[in-house]
Amino acid sequence: MTTRRITNDDIRRTVKELCIKANTVLRPDVLEVLKKGADEEEKGSVSEKMMRILIENAAMAEKETMPICQDTGLVSVFLEIGEDVSIEGKGLKDAINKGVEEAYKDTFLRKSVVADPILRDNTGTNTPAIINLDIVKGDKLTIWVMPKGFGSENKGSICMMNPTCTEEDIVKFCTDTVKKAGSDACPPYILGIGLGGTMDTCASLAKKALLEPVGGKNKKPHIADMERRIREEVSNLGIGIMGLGGKSTVLGVRIKESPTHIAGLPVAVNLSCHALRSACAEL
Amino acid sequence: MKKIATPLSDESIKSLKAGEEVLLTGTIYTARDQAHLRMCRMIEKEEKLPLELKGETIYYCGPSPAGERIIGSCGPTTSSRMDAFTEPLLRVGLLGMIGKGSRSEEVREAIKRYKAVYFITPGGAGAYLSKKVKSSVVEGFEDLGPEAIYRLDVEDFPLVVGIDSKGNDIYKRGEK
Structure with a gap:
């Protein structure tokens, strides 16, 4: 080569x-x-x-x-x-x-x-x-x-969950993060979520998840199902654009997962405002 | 749609109801984190502020550079970061605030007490909002760069009343 x-x-x-x-x-x-x-x-x-x-x-x-x-x-x-x-x-x-x-x-x-x-x-x-x-x-x-921007970056959070926690616990943590952000971080939101790795890589995965197509879904069916569930729960918060209570609270949820340790299950949420910005080039 | 002008009169403030859409025309001043911190310290020391706040309206905004334009993108920043600095400004006569997102209970109480008003405007629409700005000049704290105080003349700036002078708060829906 x-x-x-x-x-x-x-x-x-x-x-x-x-x-x-x-x-x-x-x-x-x-x-x-x-x-x-x-x-x-x-x-x-x-x-x-x-x-x-x-x-x-x-x-x-x-x-x-x-x-x-x-x-x-x-x-x-x-x-x-x-x-x-x-x-x-x-x-x-x-x-x-x-x-x-x-x-x-x-x-x-x-x-x-x-x-x-x-x-x-x-x-x-x-x-x-x-x-x-x-x-x-x-x-x-x-x-x-x-x-x-930091309006939304400020509202992200990470939790080092127990390996025995349920998928419901993870969905709840992600939903609570958005609930805390409320109307402050320019809803409707896009969620980048990291699962696994170490504390630092999990946060990085959450950010990288925001590079994935917003309307797409994870290749693994059980992870794609979590994306769907989180989206549903967050939508139920009914925050809406500017916090006016309209229909749009979340535009997309993407998860990136990684191998992790037997003793842990890191979960990170990197919240993005509706103006999720990135650009890519291949050299 | 209802149109209002700055400086806000007592009658016009009184007429505004939480949740109502309005278009604002007139002069407003940008100020965000560092400008708030400085103004509060100056008020504490009884120093002269770079602008007379009495009757004025502050916009929580740090625009992007203007270049050849009147102003760059100029959407609102998160209001709650200004919560701790809001009461002293209302005390010296500030009447209107424009930003995005919810306010603390202390701020809601202070708005009611001073018969002021808090407006919200869409975040992440900075290019759109820049077209509503007819002039922009630095008024104070120039060393703060994007965080300086700018005097903006705006025309039909789109707002929604977030907290009205009676303390009604659109973010308290269903919390009572």
């Missing part, structure tokens, strides 16, 4: 383009569930009107290359690097951060990153990005960029 060469400069340029695309072009799968949600609202209701505003907002953002939401997020970058890929040039991490910086600095994207959680000085570049690396088979390099 020959090695494919990809330069750090290709990566920098791609990350920059993906940051701009993710912030200005709403994912087609997200737009689709939003439209479906709007159609399900009571005709002429405030909720329906507000749902239509979101759809109009997405069209305006794309047409005018404006951010869908002013909170253009803290950027998570996910790289799947094929074993047969050779990355040329120094500093992969620098290349990724440079790409983010070029997208955000001196442009229309808001810089929302502070250098220190206590001192809180804005870095002015929206870097550093949160970088996740994975090694996969093949000669491709896939990059996902997910700028996530």
Whole structure:
């Protein structure tokens, strides 16, 4: 097998383009569930009107290359690097951060990153990005960029559950997380859920679950069934857009699972607002 | 649909009912976490604020950069983070607040006590809302960047009354 060469400069340029695309072009799968949600609202209701505003907002953002939401997020970058890929040039991490910086600095994207959680000085570049690396088979390099606002990020939660807990317990924990978020984090929500792994990987799985198509389902039937049950329970909360009690409380639930330890069952919920933003490219 | 203007008059505030849709025209000021913290500290020390709050309306918002436009995306941020700083601002005369999401019981009580009003506007619709803004200038705390206080002139800005001056709260449905 020959090695494919990809330069750090290709990566920098791609990350920059993906940051701009993710912030200005709403994912087609997200737009689709939003439209479906709007159609399900009571005709002429405030909720329906507000749902239509979101759809109009997405069209305006794309047409005018404006951010869908002013909170253009803290950027998570996910790289799947094929074993047969050779990355040329120094500093992969620098290349990724440079790409983010070029997208955000001196442009229309808001810089929302502070250098220190206590001192809180804005870095002015929206870097550093949160970088996740994975090694996969093949000669491709896939990059996902997910700028996530903190209105919804603040409402996520993780629970290290007992291995003997029931599926009902898991459904309840996920539902309670959304109940606590209430109307604060821009419902209708999209839920990314991590099951298994360790505390840290579980949280990461929850975030990665948000990269999956919102309208899709897990390949394993028992996990897909949990996605469906969680969606049903969360819908029953009746929060609705802006908390107005309309029909749309959740637009999708996706789960990513992983092997774990005999003594535990970590469960993490990464809550997303309706404006779930990400973009992907394969090099 | 009902149209209202800022500065909000006592009569117009009195007429607003929780759950009602309104279109707002006039001047509003952005302020979020750090601006609230600073203003509260200044009120405590009896210092002069960058703007006279009496009769004014604050919008919990940190817009994205304007570039060549009047303003960038400018949707609301989560109101509950401002809960702890709201009573002091109402005490010095703030009358209107615009944000997203529910408020604490303390804030609801204070809104009732000071005969103020809390509005909500759709989050995640920043591009759409930017078209309702006719001018934008930095009014104070410029060093805070996106968190600075901006004076915005808005036209037909779409709102829903979240908590009215009688303390009726749309988020308390079914909790009584």
